[in-house]
Amino acid sequence: MGSIARTSLSCVVTGGGPAGMVLGLLLARSGVEVAVLEKYPDFLRDFRGDTVHASTLGLLDQLGLGERFARLPQQRERRLLMRFDDGAVTEDFTRLPGRHQHIALVPQWDFLNLLAEAASATPSFHLAQNAEVTDLITTAGRVSGVRYLDKDTGETHRLHAPLVVAADGRHSTVRRLLGLRPRAATAPHDCLYVRVPRAEGDPDGTMLRFSSSGGLIMINRGDYWQAALLIGKGTADAARADDAAWVRRTIARLAPYTEDRMAALDPRDIAALQIRIDRLDRWWAPGALLIGDAAHAMSPIAGVGINLAIQDAVATARILLPALRRGHVTDRDLARVQRRRQWPTVLTQLAQRRAQESFVAAGINAGDTGGAPLRIPQPLRTLRHWRGFPHLFGRLVAFGLRPERLTGPLEPLSHA
Structure with missing residues (x-):
């Protein structure tokens, strides 16, 4: 279905990827009327990111979805080896705190379908697929909703809301309509x-x-x-x-x-x-917030993209829920989300860039013989001999620099 019967809600989320679906689920379970607009008719895009880390697995447990997720077809990894020409570096997840001593590689369409089914069980959640945002509605200089095309019928609809959250990826339509340009790093x-x-x-x-x-x-x-x-x-x-x-x-x-x-x-x-790393200087405009790849495109290195975007969604729901319940989200509220999520994003992107420079770029060679053997880069070459390093490395990958949990007003939402 490419349209929503309502013409006004408390929040509109553009983009039905992991960040958008998690945010929609969290807000709906909090009683907020929320719509997620997904421009494709389904979630079946091949080659989307699919590495689900322990931070996200713990969140699914809190939401009562852990067992359902565990039944999805997936590959579980308790250790990962990064193999170079002169040896290997291990990411070890066997000593992670909590219930999950592994990461899961699961087709993203299965994961998104699970989230959509769980969210749709809540009356305040609305999902429109094949619904493409074409313009923003503004009132007195603030974003106050969206216009979107129902690609099933060819009709254009208006949807009013005091908050529009753009979770529509690295080619974000909302970002373009706002005139925001990300700062790109070399990939x-x-x-x-x-x-x-x-x-x-x-x-x-x-x-x-x-x-x-x-x-x-x-x-x-x-x-x-x-x-x-x-x-x-x-x-x-x-x-x-x-x-x-x-x-x-x-x-x-x-x-x-x-x-x-x-x-x-x-x-x-x-x-x-096309691999890109970029980041907006400001993730918001009056009445609108950008999260996930719409605010900061990540490299596939370490598979952190999905998990960082979901952490953005959790922080957004927790910080903005009181304002959404009041019916008015201030610029100060939106800035708080960026302050919460900006530094882990900056440091993660910095680590990805260093990895690119130290061994990814060096390993790309379109010839058949390659160059000199690609050695394990420093400081990994030294740190790997420290007995605790594989576990520390695994923990950093599995939880990120600032994992988010459901606390405060979202805490009662851990029911199935």
């Missing part, structure tokens, strides 16, 4: 996503391989591997040229167990993703 690489059939005898776990001849991440999807091959910035067309010969050779070199399946690889099934 030396893009990514090709390739489906590779799994075969008997293949390893079970996720593989992270960084080499002088390229970088490759292999995620076990049951009957196939979702392979993410790192390539030089803007080189996707060149990498796919000549019937994707370079792609075939590079994947076979970095994951030798796949060599016998490379001949069957269909170049039409190779999807390209």
Whole structure:
């Protein structure tokens, strides 16, 4: 359904990704009338991020959704090895506090469907799919709602609300309509996503391989591997040229167990993703707030994107709920959300940029022989010999720098 019967609510969320769906669920369970507008008819986009960390798993437990999430098809990892040409660095999750000593790799469409089903059980939640925001409504200089197109019927609708939250990703329509421009950092690489059939005898776990001849991440999807091959910035067309010969050779070199399946690889099934890291100086305008990738696009490094966006959503719900119940959200309220979430975002992006510079960029080479062996970068080369480092490294990845929990007015919402 691409439209909502109501013409006014307390909050409109644009974008039905993890941040938008979690925020909609939290607000609806708090009694706030909220609508989520998703411009696609479903959640079935292949190659979306799917790494769900312990911070998010704990949140699902608080919401009474932990058992339902556990039944989704997923790959659980208690340890991850980042393999270089001269050795490996371990992320160890086996000593994490709480119930979850692992991270989960789950198709994002399954995760979003779970959130949508849970939220739809609450009368104050409204979801419109195939509903594309086309303009903002303003009143006395403040955003006071949106205009959106119901792509099922071709009709345009108006939806009024004292708060519009943009969770519509790195190509945010709301951000563009507000005239906000993010500050971009250099990203030396893009990514090709390739489906590779799994075969008997293949390893079970996720593989992270960084080499002088390229970088490759292999995620076990049951009957196939979702392979993410790192390539030089803007080189996707060149990498796919000549019937994707370079792609075939590079994947076979970095994951030798796949060599016998490379001949069957269909170049039409190779999807390209442009990697970017950027951040808005200001995440809000009067009546509007931007969270997740709309406010700060993250690199796929360490799979933190989903979890950081969800933490934004939790902080947004907790901080803004009193104002939403009053029916008026001030600029000061919106600024509080940014102050809460800005520094973990800045530091996480800084760490991602350092990783890019130290081993991702060095591992991208479109030739067949590569350069000198890619060694484990400092300071990881030294720290990995400290016995507690794998657990500390795992904890930083699994929880982030500032994990958010349901506290204060949201605490009663942990029912199923």
